[in-house]
Amino acid sequence: MTETMNGAESLVRTLVDGGVNVSFTNPGTSEMHFVAALDRVEGMRCILTLFEGVATGAADGYARMAEKPASTLLHLGPGLANGLANLHNAKKASTPMVNIVGDHATYHRDYDAPLTSDIETAAKPFSGWVRTSPNAKRVAEDGAAAVAAAQNAPGQVATLILPGDTAWDEGSGPAKIPEIPTRKRVSEEAVRASAKALTSGEPALLLLAGAALKVHGLELAARIAAKTGCRFMAQTFNARMDRGAGSIAIERIPYPVDQAVETLKGLKHIVLAGSRVPVGFFAYPNKPSLLSPKDTEFTKLAELEEDIVHALEWLADELGATKTPITNNQYAPPKAGTGKIGAATLAPSIGALIPENAIVVDEGVSTGRGFFPMTQSAHPHVWLQNMGGSIGIGMPLATGAAVACPDRPVLNLEGDGSAMYTIQALWTQAREQLNVTTVIFANRKYAILLGELVNVGAQNVGRKALDMLDLSRPDLNFVDLARGMGVPGERVTDMESFNKAVAHGLSTPGPYLIEAMID
Amino acid sequence: MTETMNGAESLVRTLVDGGVNVSFTNPGTSEMHFVAALDRVEGMRCILTLFEGVATGAADGYARMAEKPASTLLHLGPGLANGLANLHNAKKASTPMVNIVGDHATYHRDYDAPLTSDIETAAKPFSGWVRTSPNAKRVAEDGAAAVAAAQNAPGQVATLILPGDTAWDEGSGPAKIPEIPTRKRVSEEAVRASAKALTSGEPALLLLAGAALKVHGLELAARIAAKTGCRFMAQTFNARMDRGAGSIAIERIPYPVDQAVETLKGLKHIVLAGSRVPVGFFAYPNKPSLLSPKDTEFTKLAELEEDIVHALEWLADELGATKTPITNNQYAPPKAGTGKIGAATLAPSIGALIPENAIVVDEGVSTGRGFFPMTQSAHPHVWLQNMGGSIGIGMPLATGAAVACPDRPVLNLEGDGSAMYTIQALWTQAREQLNVTTVIFANRKYAILLGELVNVGAQNVGRKALDMLDLSRPDLNFVDLARGMGVPGERVTDMESFNKAVAHGLSTPGPYLIEAMID
Structure with a gap:
């Protein structure tokens, strides 16, 4: 380094x-040096969101498809707070993410200015x-540690907190990313025990998660099932x-408790192959x-952070x-409704x-529950779900x-209630086309929730309670909402127009x- | 209690x-018994919000005007998370609030189901x-403690976490609210020391906060100033x-650091009269x-939690x-622009x-910074501000x-950037008319932020950086957004139409x- 370079750069x-x-941002004053550094560095695409939950959910969707982390850029404790619900979802999905949160300059924090809060505790x-960088000389090294930590199998949210002076004081220049350990392979005992369980002659289930749900893993599971019964x-x-033509048909454990049982x-x-x-x-x-x-x-055949596909290969x-015949899905879509x-x-x-x-x-929630079997023989596609249960992930995840994957069409199936939590994602979709x-x-x-009222045994439910589950009065108009954020659309009231x-x-x-009016 | 009553009721x-x-809610499965109990109890108005930040911000606005707490009803960790930014603002405003967060049933938490998280840590x-109720027999008592804690001067956010079984198991019936201590009076030493400082002959400032900013407190401060110089x-x-006709003109310390200095x-x-x-x-x-x-x-004349008005009376x-003549504001509004x-x-x-x-x-942010002096001689009104600096408070606070105060007109002055964080508030405004x-x-x-880029000394700012501060491409249309949530409106492009x-x-x-297009 002959020239000076600040911490942000x-x-x-x-x-x-x-x-x-890629960085999904909603910056404020304390992040201005980071923002200013963007133009001095080639190779970082910065995408503005109007609400932080869009940034964290988009970083999740990006990483699931790119198979590497994006970063976020959030403004102090409240900016982080707005992003936490989708961070929760990303955490449960084991998504790699470098979650960057600005803070007051180190020396300013003791003054308890209005935006001061305990960011580390909120992030944990x-x-x-979670790490707070102490000064500008250390910030690159801490960033490198965050990049590595995010990708530590099975992947995780790495939150890096950046006090303002770590950005504007003189930095160290870029730091080297620590080596990221490769996935551990499972033990011979795990494979032997799994083989024994599956060939016991008693009813057995191989339960898949993680990379086992890509075509190769699914094929291995199908062969094992065909062989062992x-x-x-x-x-x-x-x-x-991985789903649709070329992949393998697989059922999921149903959501309703009675059906699952x-x-x-x-x-x-x-x-358990990566599953719980x-x-x-x-x-x-x-x-x-x-x-x-x-x-x-x-x-336990494999933990989620282990090499699940290798474990399935070994088990097969x-x-x-390894050569047991199986049937991959053919393209045989249903007739449109x-x-x-x-x-x-x-x-x-x-x-x-x-x-x-x-x-x-x-994120079709109640309406979408039956979509899974009917899409099995569709064109090849990937299917992304909410792992943390915090609704409001769909629009950001799609973003x-x-x-x-700019060359792949994205179809976001979204409940009206869920859509309203992070509706601001539409604007980012429009800006980035x-x-x-x-x-x-x-x-x-x-x-x-109407079903859940019954499930939890709530009795004598009246008007006041039902109003809490009702989104009418006034009716939302999603076409207006989309137009207001620069996204064209239409409302449909029959399946012909829907198709x-x-x-x-x-x-x-x-x-x-498309706003599909359910009859 | 002769009849059984569950914890929720x-x-x-x-x-x-x-x-x-009043309860501002966005409930889920774990809160269904609470919701069902609403119809069995007279006197609780339940108001649905489509996003939790609206619920917490509305509870803040309610309490500032009603001078007593509302409750919220949020769904587990992520529901709380979505409400945290406006909880931050409420905390900094010392707003009394009973913040109720559902959780999984106590025995279900160990299974680490998707929505499980450490709610207490996130709330702190x-x-x-913060308290988690352990069982249905204790939940009423814990609720009573929360109601009292919220109102402990100067007021605070009391978060009560309700595992599902505390709602559906048999409860104790209602519990008695513990006595809420009255505000402490300041010491004679504090008054004497303050009097001495103000009469020292050296330049002195009486800096007001809290209840000192209602008419009576302001009048006392004006008398003290008139007397001592x-x-x-x-x-x-x-x-x-309290502002406008009948109140007392007062300046605030400017936001920009140079102007404040x-x-x-x-x-x-x-x-310091309640101020910091x-x-x-x-x-x-x-x-x-x-x-x-x-x-x-x-x-220090008075801490925020002490009886500031009594302290000013004593000081006067x-x-x-106590009888020094002062001039209250007359109704003399400026001529409309x-x-x-x-x-x-x-x-x-x-x-x-x-x-x-x-x-x-x-929440007019940069555009609104000059509104304060020009509204001094308006009709009598109250003026509510953001104490925590997390933008996205305006629409919920107004709600x-x-x-x-159903009989008072509410005027919400809102920046376009700020509006987008909690835009869902419009739907609740429409539903509740x-x-x-x-x-x-x-x-x-x-x-x-364009100003802040300069203030933090960011240099060589280019297109990529400026894009992060730019809300065009596409332009938002707030009239469309409002219509989509059932709120009528119009866009104006000159001051005549604005007025x-x-x-x-x-x-x-x-x-x-009204979307006012700034030229």
């Missing part, structure tokens, strides 16, 4: 050297790694699955938390299943409309996925929104 | 008995009091001030954090100033348009204030939005 150069090329419940399934929610009934063995013991999404009075039978024996080899718009007519239409290589974001087609399922209620509108959205560049 | 009855009559940086001012940001130059004494040592909102390279001269002596008495829309023409129009007994919410007139100052940029539109909004029932 040292950090941005470190990020770029570490392969972090929603991050896997075991079942194989995916968890209820999955960060990313029924699905897992009689199982004596569950082999299946538990209820919520607790309900007089329903179990654990979804499998009490006497089910669990065998151990079982002599006609007539009234509802869950039953929408499902086949989605299956018929998914284009080649699409990315499907699934980030579209940034990562992202190929996202958003379908809003407008049933004008938190429909899932036409979705096809139009998917085949034209830039974002488009 | 025991809690709701406790809240109502404690004077908590943004709450004054000291100056009196308010902090830069204030939770609530200039304003406080030469002061030898600052007497004035510090910069942010740190800037080569600018001080402390705004007053290094040799200024601070004298000590100084023989004409021609192009800009900060200079908007300021007199706001002064001319504020109606009798209005509540003005000030809550309108719920507290609240008398809120929102004025959006559409300059299509984060204008404040007409604001007068129309303020004089017609229900919400209205």
Whole structure:
């Protein structure tokens, strides 16, 4: 270093050297030096969001598709706070992310100015790694550590807090990214024990997660199942699955507790391939938390952070299943739905409309629950879900996925209630002209909660309670909302118009929104 | 108790008995029993929001005007997370609030289901009091403790975490609210020392906060100033001030550091009446954090949690100033602005348009900085500001204030950038038909940050950096956004239309939005 370089520029150069090329931002005063450094460094694309939950959710969607972290840039404790719900989702999805949060200059924090808060404590419940950089000479090194930490298998949210003076004081120049350990391979004992469980002659399930849900992993699981007679399934929610033609049909454990219990009934063995013991999404009075039978024996083939695909290869080899014949999905889409718009007519239409290589974001909640089987024989696509259960992930996730894959159409399936948490994502989709087609399922209620009222045994439910689950009075108009943020769209009231509108959205560049009025 | 009553109903009855009559909610599964209990209990008004930051910001606005806490009802860690930015603001405003967050049933938490997180840790940086209720028998008592804690002077955010089974198991019936201590009176030493500082003959300032900014407190300060020759001012940001005709003209410490330093130059004494040592909102390279001269002596008359008004009465008495003549503001509004829309023409129009007994919410940011002096001789009104600096408070604050005071017109002055963080508030304003007139100052940029780039000394700023401060491409259309949420409105491009539109909004029932296109 012959020329002086401030901390901000040292950090941005470190990020770029570490392969972090995209930053989803909503900056403020304390981040101005970071922002100013952008123009002095080649190779960092900076994308403005109007709300921080869009930034964190987009960073999640980006990383799931790019398979490397993006960064965020958030403004002090409250900026972080606005991003926390989607950080929660990213944490549960084991998404690699470099979450950068500005803070007051180190010497200013003691004055307790209005925006002062305990950022580290706020970040901890929603991050896997948290560090506050102490000064400008250290900030590049801390940034490098964050880039590495984010990618430590299975991936995590690494939150780096940047006091203002770490940005504007003289820095060290870019720092070298520490080596990121490769995924650990599983032990021979794990493979042997899994093989034994699956060949016990008793009902057994191979439960998949993580990289096992890409085509190769799915094929291995299908071969193992064909060979041993075991079942194989995916968890209820999955960060990313290969689906459609060329992939392998797989069921997920159902969301409703009663159905899940029924699905897992009689199982004596569950082999966990990156997956976890299946538990209820919520607790309900007089329903179990654990979804499998009490006497089910669990065998761990691989932890999520281990090399799950290698473990499946080894297991297939151990079982002599590497060449066992299997059937990949053929392209055989259902016939698009006609007539009234509802869950039953929408499902086949989605299956018929998914284009080649699409990315499907699934936040259809109650309306979308039946879409999964009907999209199995669609064109090849990936399917992204919410791993943390905090609704309001769909629009940001679609935004980030579209940034990562500009040549792939993104179809965002979105409940009307969910859409409203992070609706600001539409503006970023318009600014960046992202190929996202958003379908809003407008049933004008938190429909899932109507079922949950019954599930939790709430009685004598009256008007005041029902009003809390009702999104009418006034009716939302998502076409107006989209237009207000520069996204064209249309409202449809029958399946014929729905099919036409979705096809139009998917085949034209830039974002488009369809508000499907559920009958 | 002869009949059984579950925990949820025991809690709701406790809240109502404690004077908590309004709940701003965004519930989920774990809160369904609380929701169901609403219809079994008279006297709790439940108001649905579509985003949790609206709920917490509205609870803040409600409490500032009603002078008692509202409750919230949020869904687990992520629901809390979405509400944290406005909780931060409420904490800094010392607003009393009963912040209720549902959690998984106690026995379900160990299973680490997707929505599980460490809610207590997330709540702590943004709450004054946090408690997780252990069981249904204790939940009413814990609720009562929260109601009391919220109102412990000067007021605080009391976060009560409710595991699902505390709601559905058999409860204890309502619990009694613990006694809330009255505000402590200041010591004779504090009054004597303050009197001495103000009569030293050296330049002195009486710096006011909290209840000192209501008419009676302001009159006392004016008398003291008239008697002693000291100056009196308010902090830069204030939770609530009485303004306009009948009140007392008062300046605030300017926001820009250089102006603030200039304003406080030469002061030898600052007497703190509920206020704090004035510090910069942010740190800037080569600018001080402390705004007053290094040799200024601070004298504490009253802490914010003490009886500030009584302290001023005592001080006035000590100084023989109780009858010193002062001049209250007369109604003498400026002439409404004409021609192009800009900060200079908007300021007199706001002064001319504020109606009798209005509540003005000030989130005008850069555009609104000059509104304060021009509204001094308007009709009597109160002025609410952001105490925590997290933008996105205006629309929720206006919503809550309108719920507290259905007979008072609310005028929300809002920057376009700020508006987008919690835009969902408009839907709640429409559903509840609240008398809120929102004025959006559409300059299509984060204008404040353009100044801050210079202030922090960022150099060689290029296109990529400036794009992060720019809200055009695409232009937002706030009239479309409002219509999409059921709020009528119009866009205006000259001051004549602006004046007409604001007068129309303020004089017609229900919400209205005016998008003022800054030239």
